[in-house]
Amino acid sequence: MKLVQRPICWGLDLVERVLDWPFGQVWNPLRHLGALGFFMYWIVAATGIYLYIFFDTGITAAYQSVEYMTHDQWYLAGVMRSLHRYASDGMVLFMVLHLLREFARDRYRGVRWFSWVTGAPVIALLFVCGITGYWLVWDQLAQFIAVRTTEWFDWLPIFGTPIAANFLTSDMLDDRFFSLMIFLHIAAPLLLLLVMWIHLWRVSRPKIHPPRGLAVGMFLAFIVLSLVKPALSHAPADLGKVAGIVNLDWFYLGFYPLLDYWSSGTVWAAALIGTLTLVLLPWMPPMRRAPAAVVHLDHCNGCSRCADDCPYGAVTMQPRTDGAKFDLEAVVNPTLCVSCGICVGACPSSTPFRRRRDIATGIDLPHLSLADLREAVGKASVGLVGDARVIVIGCENTLNGNTAGDVSTSYVTVLCAGMLPPPFIDYVLNRDLADGVVVAGCAREDCNNRFGNTWTEARIDRTRDPTLRRRVPRERLARLWLARGDRGSLGRRVSAFAETLKSLPKLPHKGDEAPVPPVLRKSENTENA
Amino acid sequence: MRDIAKYAGQAIVLLALVAGVGFLASSPAYQHFPEGQALIKMTFVHGGQHVGGCRRRTAAELEEMAANMRRLMDCPRDRLPVVIELDVDGQRVHREVIAASGLHGDGPAVYYDSFQVAAGAHSIAVRLRDTDREEGFDYEGSAEFVLEPSQLLVVQFRPEAGGFVFR
Ligand code: HEM
Ligand code: SF4
Ligand code: SF4
Numbered sequence: 001m002k003l004v005q006r007p008i009c010w011g012l013d014l015v016e017r018v019l020d021w022p023f024g025q026v027w028n029p030l031r032h033l034g035a036l037g038f039f040m041y042w043i044v045a046a047t048g049i050y051l052y053i054f055f056d057t058g059i060t061a062a063y064q065s066v067e068y069m070t071h072d073q074w075y076l077a078g079v080m081r082s083l084h085r086y087a088s089d090g091m092v093l094f095m096v097l098h099l100l101r102e103f104a105r106d107r108y109r110g111v112r113w114f115s116w117v118t119g120a121p122v123i124a125l126l127f128v129c130g131i132t133g134y135w136l137v138w139d140q141l142a143q144f145i146a147v148r149t150t151e152w153f154d155w156l157p158i159f160g161t162p163i164a165a166n167f168l169t170s171d172m173l174d175d176r177f178f179s180l181m182i183f184l185h186i187a188a189p190l191l192l193l194l195v196m197w198i199h200l201w202r203v204s205r206p207k208i209h210p211p212r213g214l215a216v217g218m219f220l221a222f223i224v225l226s227l228v229k230p231a232l233s234h235a236p237a238d239l240g241k242v243a244g245i246v247n248l249d250w251f252y253l254g255f256y257p258l259l260d261y262w263s264s265g266t267v268w269a270a271a272l273i274g275t276l277t278l279v280l281l282p283w284m285p286p287m288r289r290a291p292a293a294v295v296h297l298d299h300c301n302g303c304s305r306c307a308d309d310c311p312y313g314a315v316t317m318q319p320r321t322d323g324a325k326f327d328l329e330a331v332v333n334p335t336l337c338v339s340c341g342i343c344v345g346a347c348p349s350s351t352p353f354r355r356r357r358d359i360a361t362g363i364d365l366p367h368l369s370l371a372d373l374r375e376a377v378g379k380a381s382v383g384l385v386g387d388a389r390v391i392v393i394g395c396e397n398t399l400n401g402n403t404a405g406d407v408s409t410s411y412v413t414v415l416c417a418g419m420l421p422p423p424f425i426d427y428v429l430n431r432d433l434a435d436g437v438v439v440a441g442c443a444r445e446d447c448n449n450r451f452g453n454t455w456t457e458a459r460i461d462r463t464r465d466p467t468l469r470r471r472v473p474r475e476r477l478a479r480l481w482l483a484r485g486d487r488g489s490l491g492r493r494v495s496a497f498a499e500t501l502k503s504l505p506k507l508p509h510k511g512d513e514a515p516v517p518p519v520l521r522k523s524e525n526t527e528n529a
Numbered sequence: 530m531r532d533i534a535k536y537a538g539q540a541i542v543l544l545a546l547v548a549g550v551g552f553l554a555s556s557p558a559y560q561h562f563p564e565g566q567a568l569i570k571m572t573f574v575h576g577g578q579h580v581g582g583c584r585r586r587t588a589a590e591l592e593e594m595a596a597n598m599r600r601l602m603d604c605p606r607d608r609l610p611v612v613i614e615l616d617v618d619g620q621r622v623h624r625e626v627i628a629a630s631g632l633h634g635d636g637p638a639v640y641y642d643s644f645q646v647a648a649g650a651h652s653i654a655v656r657l658r659d660t661d662r663e664e665g666f667d668y669e670g671s672a673e674f675v676l677e678p679s680q681l682l683v684v685q686f687r688p689e690a691g692g693f694v695f696r
Binding site for chain 2: 019021022023024027029085086089090093144151154160161162164165168169217218220221222224225228229231232239240241242243244245246247248249250251256257260
């Protein structure tokens with residue numbers, strides 16, 4: 001599997017890095033592919049409603065009504081038609097890229113299987129939408145599609161008479177079949193929306209809207225395309241002739257040539273194998289399944305921060321069962337938990353300022369507990385020398401095993417940047433374990449666990465609980481959100497940060513209640529700040 | 530300045546993206562059917578004769594059957610396969626034995642196929658057998674056509690219209 005994922009990843013990383021320059025991390029379209037899919041859907045839906053006003057639903061008049069829209073009313077209906085077509089194409093494009101990206105980034109297996117598997121009917125329905133859409137124009141392309149599709153379906157032993165026989169001669173043509181296509185072209189998109197909604201059931205706070213700037217830019221670009229290259233019809237359908245050359249829309253109709261080269265049965269077999277492969281992919285080896293988060297009721301006060309922050313809605317707040325004076329307690333649903341640890345970072349009980357044997361928190365990960373984390377931070381400080389000692393705490397994706405360090409730098413790996421409870425930063429500086437802390441994680445809008453970097457930023461900026469104490473000198477803290485292709489620069493960026501530490505006045509140290517340093521400005525070392 | 534460059538960069542990327550979309554939305558063109566050729570499509574749904582004749586049940590057999598199922602005649606439901614032949618310009622282009630459809634072989638034979646021929650003048654002959662005769666055919670049809678490039682000639686079999694219909 002890695003062999004397939006790696007080249008896709010490499011390609012995506014490259015494009016992502018290139019696009020990071022003009023767009024910045026936050027607007028980079030590759031980080032909003034799902035949301036762009038939704039955006040395209042709304043464009044298609046809105047333009048579709050407009051087109052339907054002028055569309056004549058009779059098979060003989062349909063073509064003329066589309067011609068009217070394209071030529072007589074080109075400035076509005078024509079543009080709408082073009083937008084309708086091109087945004088539909090965009091939807092396929094963004095969907096395919098989104099699928100590849102989730103696959104390459106390994107976000108399709110384990111508890112994420114649900115989003116993956118519900119993606120399959122999305123693909124199927126999208127194709128039904130596109131193919132029926134081209135059918136409605138009833139031009140030579142539509143004729144080609146009608147004949148080829150029905151011939152293909154006739155291979156299935158379900159129709160008594162070949163349905164392709166409906167398209168032999170013009171006098172056999174009837175409105176009934178055409179009406180069925182119109183019906184499908186309206187029903188399929190509605191069903192598609194439903195399935196897209198189901199697709200997101202297990203994703204909490206799904207990103208279904210691209211950032212406004214990106215949306216505006218994208219929309220304008222599609223308008224330009226619609227004006228420069230308006231969508232046109234072929235010549236009207238003529239069943240007495242075989243359409244020789246057709247201008248296929250390769251996004252939706254790209255597989256039709258296969259029907260000319262392979263038998264219908266082979267194409268059905270290919271479709272079946274493709275679907276099965278896609279749907280079963282989450283259960284193909286290597287199987288990896290980290291243990292789910294566990295709640296320790298004696299440290300849980302029912303504050304629901306973990307439930308708010310969990311990116312997969314795996315934590316719910318339920319009535320207290322242990323008789324404690326709080327109303328609620330956190331409960332983890334293991335079938336939803338991806339073991340990111342973001343809940344650990346959210347819990348107010350997650351503090352290292354305790355004696356060793358007391359260190360425990362309300363919600364913890366069995367395979368990398370809060371106690372393990374404090375131990376790792378303690379170890380990281382051992383042997384650091386100089387006046388620019390830095391402890392880098394980074395997510396496993398960003399550090400990616402590069403944790404060698406040197407005399408003044410050492411690395412601590414967490415599962416996700418969001419796993420780091422803010423008091424740990426305070427702890428490192430307050431206990432003089434290092435002169436500076438770097439928190440490193442995935443690029444903005446691109447956290448492998450969706451919100452790790454976002455919540456960490458907000459906690460440090462004190463806009464989201466649990467907040468980082470004011471007394472923590474922010475100039476001794478750097479946040480590095482690195483695009484995947486940019487991970488190699490981590491060492492360099494850490495050194496640059498270490499340099500800035502040398503010129504800072506020494507910190508007064510020791511003791512929990514050290515004096516609070518003067519009011520601090522936001523760290524300069526933030527990517528894209 | 531840097532901002533302008535970034536916006537310009539965004540514009541270039543987005544325009545390149547939609548240019549790609551616009552291109553693939555209708556090109557490259559696909560040659561579905563070669564130039565200078567015409568197409569003959571032959572299709573029918575036709576039941577062959579029932580296999581063998583009917584047989585009179587014996588009194589003992591009738592006695593054993595449930596009262597509501599008792600029928601004097603025992604007629605097999607299976608149908609014979611339909612044999613079809615197509616000649617173009619005197620050359621055999623296709624011959625096929627089409628089995629009856631249905632789980633019990635009691636449905637009609639279903640046929641749909643296409644044949645590509647060069648445009649131009651052709652004589653076309655079709656034959657169909659739906660009985661258990663050893664030789665010859667039950668239906669025959671033939672006609673002369675001058676087929677234009679890309680023209681579609683439909684050959685149907687409709688016994689109610691007297692046999693083969695060309696259009
Ligand atoms: C046009 C069709 C589609 C749209 C609009 C769409 C949209 C979305 C959105 C908005 C998200 C949430 C992203 C986030 O907030 O982090 C998402 C997640 C996901 N999608 Fe899709 N999707 C589509 C098709 C597909 C397909 C075809 C597949 C694969 C077969 C797929 C696989 C996934 C997976 C695995 C996730 C979960 C990612 C995670 O858990 O981190 N999607 N999709
Ligand atoms: S580990 Fe992550 S997915 Fe699991 S409950 Fe905690 S925040 Fe949710
Ligand atoms: S964040 Fe901690 S204290 Fe709050 S509900 Fe979750 S486990 Fe309990």
